[in-house]
Amino acid sequence: MNKKLYIKIALIILTVIILYKVADIYGTRKIDAFLKSKNIAYKDVSVNFLLGNLSLKDVKYQKDSLHFKADKIALEGFSYINYLQNEELIFSDLETDDLKITGNFLHQPKKTDSIKNKENTQAKKLPKIKIQEIDLKDIEIDVLKSDKFPLIVKNISIEIDDFELDTILKNSIPFKYSDIKTSIVGFESQFSEVQKVQFKKLNFETDQIMVDSLEIVPLKSKDEYIYHLKQKTEEELLTLVAKEIKVDNIQLTQKDSMSFSIDNILFDDVFFNLYLDATHLQKRTRIKSLYSKSLRELPFDIDVKKIDIINSEIVYEEYTKKGNDAGILVFDDLKAQIQNINNNESKVEKLTTVNIQSKFMETSPLDITWTFDINNKNDDFRIFGSLMNVSSKNMSAFIKPTTNVKIEGQIHKMYFDFEGNNNVSKGKMEMDFKNFDIQVLDDEKNKKTVLSWVINLFVKDSSKNGMVKVDVKEVERNKSKSIWNYLWINIEKGLQKSLL
Secondary structure, eight states: OHHHHHHHHHHHHHHHHHHHHHHHHHHHHHHHHHHHHTTEEOSEEEEETTTTEEEEEEEEEEETTEEEEEEEEEEEOOOHHHHHHHOOEEEEEEEEEEEEEEEEOOOOOOOOHHHHHHHHHHHHHSOOEEEEEEEEEEEEEEEEOTTSOEEEEEEEEEEEEEEEEOSSSOOSSOEEOSEEEEEEEEEEEEOSSSEEEEEEEEEEETTEEEEEEEEEEESSOTTTGGGGOSSOSSOOEEEEEEEEEEEEOOEEEESSSEEEEESEEEEEEEEEEEEEEGGGOOOOOSOOOOHHHHHHTOSSEEEEEEEEEEEEEEEEEEEOSTTSOOEEEEEEEEEEEEEEEEOOTTOSOOEEEEEEEEEETTTEEEEEEEEEETTOTTOOEEEEEEEEEEEHHHHHHHHHHHHSEEEEEEEEEEEEEEEEOSSEEEEEEEEEEEEEEEEEBOTTSOBOHHHHHHHHHTOOOTTTTSSEEEEEEEEEOOTTSOHHHHHHHHHHHHHHHHHO
């Protein structure tokens, strides 16, 4: 009796093993046929039908001009029950090793409505996908983007827990997860003929981003970059080096539209240089929106509670007269705090506040406070501040090479307070200066004696009557230039009224 039972048990086990092997063979053939239909090549495939595991080695795939190659791609723990009951694709693990992406991103033609509708219909048919753990290791990218410029990433590693993709929901973000860790090493991307961006390392973990050594670097010299621009409109040559960028508590949400919030962004040890060759400029026609309008018109909601900039420096250079050096403005030892960057109409605090402290030309203390309401459609703003102890040498560093005007004298104190909107501005300025002498130079840098004498006849000396106070009225904005040009022409008007 026991012998017959053992034989039955053995036959059952043997039958299960045979069925299991048959299922594996059948599954392998079906998977092989499917992969070949999708032009996916591989060296070896391993299927465990019982456990729901699939592993491919030496995988190669081509999509248009893009080539994908991976040492290994593995899916584990497929749930047959969930698929049969709910038509959901649920896996316990997805893993890739040494994935390399090379080739070209082709420019895709604009899709017609019929194609879009067809793709939307196909997307709706895709089942919900859930993967408990995703581990994508050692991804390498070396491609040409659709703009024909290169994108290179030496290494990307991504770990995601409880990933869920649902294409049926009409969300801007069709996926969610409980935790994510991403490391990007050796990123480099050219975005024009004259500039590229790169960084050593980026770490993204759950709700925090850390960027090490972000750089935007020029690919052409200051003498030749202007000849490589597609349009000879105002465009500066940019150099930016940021030792560290830290973003804290990023929250991405989906309601009526996509929105995200950030507690704090820190920029530490930033060098920012702008160089403009103005000798080849054509008439500017492109409108530059004020920051309030640009933030208001973003296609998503944003709430950044605070931005801190520390240990930084800004250098602006402008080459306007051939044969002269470029005029230069230096803002050293720069610190800035920006609070309440929020374009949500229901926000409690309306004003965005920017506080800037710096040393102008390395010696003169500069303080600026700037406030505006992002959701104010008139783009109302207020900028006020002070500048102390400005020498003639520092003033002439920019004015002399750009205007052929040399200034002698000293500004002890200057206070300004301007308010305006997208069209006009007005305000007040107070200045204490002494021993001003203005020299108009010819192209050989020689003083034009008569003209300089006539101008100096009208220069006031505040040492005789104390602080000079003036009103600045009806300053019209040049809408092809930035807010900083707007501030400068207000100060320029104030200087003219104070000195002459």
